[in-house]
Amino acid sequence: MEKTCADEFPLTVDSSEKQGVVCIFGTGDFGKSLGLKMLQCGYSVVFGSRNPQVSSLLPRGAEVLCYSEAASRSDVIVLAVHREHYDFLAELADSLKGRVLIDVSNNQKMNQYPESNAEYLAQLVPGAHVVKAFNTISAWALQSGTLDASRQVFVCGNDSKAKDRVMDIARTLGLTPLDQGSLVAAKEIENYPLQLFPMWRFPFYLSSGLCVFFFVYCAIREVIYPYVTGKTDSTYRLVVSIPNRVFPITALTLLALVYLPGILAAILQLYRGTKYRRFPNWLDHWMLCRKQLGLVALGFAFLHAIYTLVIPIRYYVRWRLRNATITQALTNKDSPFSSSTAWLSDSYLALGILGFFLFLLLGITSLPSVSNMVNWREFRFVQVSASNVIPRPHPVRAMRSSEEGTQQFVLTRPPDNPHAWSLCTSIIKQTISN
Numbered sequence: 113m114e115k116t117c118a119d120e121f122p123l124t125v126d127s128s129e130k131q132g133v134v135c136i137f138g139t140g141d142f143g144k145s146l147g148l149k150m151l152q153c154g155y156s157v158v159f160g161s162r163n164p165q166v167s168s169l170l171p172r173g174a175e176v177l178c179y180s181e182a183a184s185r186s187d188v189i190v191l192a193v194h195r196e197h198y199d200f201l202a203e204l205a206d207s208l209k210g211r212v213l214i215d216v217s218n219n220q221k222m223n224q225y226p227e228s229n230a231e232y233l234a235q236l237v238p239g240a241h242v243v244k245a246f247n248t249i250s251a252w253a254l255q256s257g258t259l260d261a262s263r264q265v266f267v268c269g270n271d272s273k274a275k276d277r278v279m280d281i282a283r284t285l286g287l288t289p290l291d292q293g294s295l296v297a298a299k300e301i302e303n304y305p306l307q308l309f310p311m312w313r314f315p316f317y318l319s320s321g322l323c324v325f326f327f328v329y330c331a332i333r334e335v336i337y338p339y340v341t342g343k344t345d346s347t348y349r350l351v352v353s354i355p356n357r358v359f360p361i362t363a364l365t366l367l368a369l370v371y372l373p374g375i376l377a378a379i380l381q382l383y384r385g386t387k388y389r390r391f392p393n394w395l396d397h398w399m400l401c402r403k404q405l406g407l408v409a410l411g412f413a414f415l416h417a418i419y420t421l422v423i424p425i426r427y428y429v430r431w432r433l434r435n436a437t438i439t440q441a442l443t444n445k446d447s448p449f450s451s452s453t454a455w456l457s458d459s460y461l462a463l464g465i466l467g468f469f470l471f472l473l474l475g476i477t478s479l480p481s482v483s484n485m486v487n488w489r490e491f492r493f494v495q496v497s498a499s500n501v502i503p504r505p506h507p508v509r510a511m512r513s514s515e516e517g518t519q520q521f522v523l524t525r526p527p528d529n530p531h532a533w534s535l536c537t538s539i540i541k542q543t544i545s546n
């Protein structure tokens with residue numbers, strides 16, 4: 113190509129702590145973000161673009177040249193172009209001979225092409241040393257610096273010197289390179305970003321299933337049954353009361369399912385008498401998505417906490433309280449203050465709050481950014497102790513103490529605790545009808 117495209121863009125790179133020149137083909141989202149990061153880490157960046165004059169919004173200090181011109185400036189070239197547009201490289205094959213070509217591309221779906229993008233690139237440009245890297249890092253994370261969970265860069269390539277250079281660059285950018293072997297591994301590395309999601313799929317389906325099951329169960333018990341037997345309309349319960357029953361049950365069931373596979377695995381190891389055999393696939397997968405299960409459980413616990421906080425402002429609850437007060441006033445009766453009930457109510461709520469706090473602690477320490485800061489023993493300490501003290505679902509007890517033929521029910525929870533109230537009343541109703 114003609115030399116003109118270089119002339120308008122003089123080199124203005126900060127020369128402090130130079131790391132060498134890296135060329136980036138493509139001035140799209142990823143090229144720009146990676147270029148910026150490289151400039152910040154002391155590299156000189158030369159962009160290769162189809163229209164070097166038009167390319168705006170590029171990081172300051174970077175040069176923009178046409179592809180061939182840019183390629184001649186550096187032995188390391190990052191290819192921030194989609195695979196579909198690789199054909200132009202065939203023309204540049206001569207000038208790319210002996211260069212390190214970094215393929216960062218990803219596909220839309222798994223196994224989209226028969227060969228991996230990196231292998232395809234190696235066929236297009238046979239003289240270059242193709243290295244697969246950086247495809248698991250997102251442009252957004254590079255720019256915002258929120259790389260916590262995704263610092264890992266999987267690197268593979270057939271030329272070990274080229275691979276070493278790429279791993280050095282990754283380390284300079286503050287990333288963690290992981291050598292995955294020869295270019296054959298590229299296929300798996302390219303599938304990796306698409307595979308991350310399945311870890312969430314099982315928790316998602318499981319929690320949806322649990323929610324639906326418990327919702328239907330509660331709806332039958334608290335809406336359909338009262339309607340069929342007493343023609344009472346309690347459909348309003350579908351909105352807050354029943355979900356607030358379903359969320360904690362789901363949260364605690366999921367939490368239990370986080371710990372269950374570990375126990376099953378231990379039993380299996382004891383039974384087999386060795387820990388050097390693979391677990392069955394279902395157990396393996398279950399073990400691998402424990403963190404996701406736990407985080408989904410934490411989400412449900414959050415919902416439960418929020419739903420519980422709004423209970424006092426619910427119309428139904430206010431109506432009940434007002435009615436009880438008016439009835440007491442009209443009948444000129446008062447209910448004596450019960451110290452033990454007050455104790456029970458407070459300890460119940462306090463346990464709930466503490467349980468939620470521990471659940472939160474469990475969730476937060478399992479996030480990679482936090483767990484990186486504690487050592488293994490500290491991590492186990494928090495995880496094991498927190499999971500042991502999270503309270504079980506609130507037991508609601510109604511005691512029958514019949515005097516002179518009339519049935520009275522002493523609640524272990526005060527009726528003004530709305531959370532227990534609805535359950536208690538339904539139990540009382542059932543007991544009376546028996």
Ligand SMILES: NC(=O)C1=CN([C@@H]2O[C@H](COP(=O)(O)OP(=O)(O)OC[C@H]3O[C@@H](n4cnc5c(N)ncnc54)[C@H](OP(=O)(O)O)[C@@H]3O)[C@@H](O)[C@H]2O)C=CC1
Pocket residue numbers: 137138139140141142143160161162163167191192193194195197216217218219246247248249250251252
């Ligand atoms: N975005 C992200 O978060 C990530 C992206 N990647 C990979 O990085 C590569 C680039 O992605 P991204 O920057 O998002 O994509 P963009 O579409 O934003 O940019 C692609 C760039 O390719 C260049 N290009 C060269 N030839 C063509 C052509 N024929 N048609 C269109 N564009 C062409 C263009 O640069 P110019 O106009 O200067 O020639 C264009 O800006 C992809 O392979 C992607 O899989 C990998 C990890 C994360």
Ligand SMILES: [Cu+2]
Pocket residue numbers: 360416464506
């Ligand atoms: Cu609760």
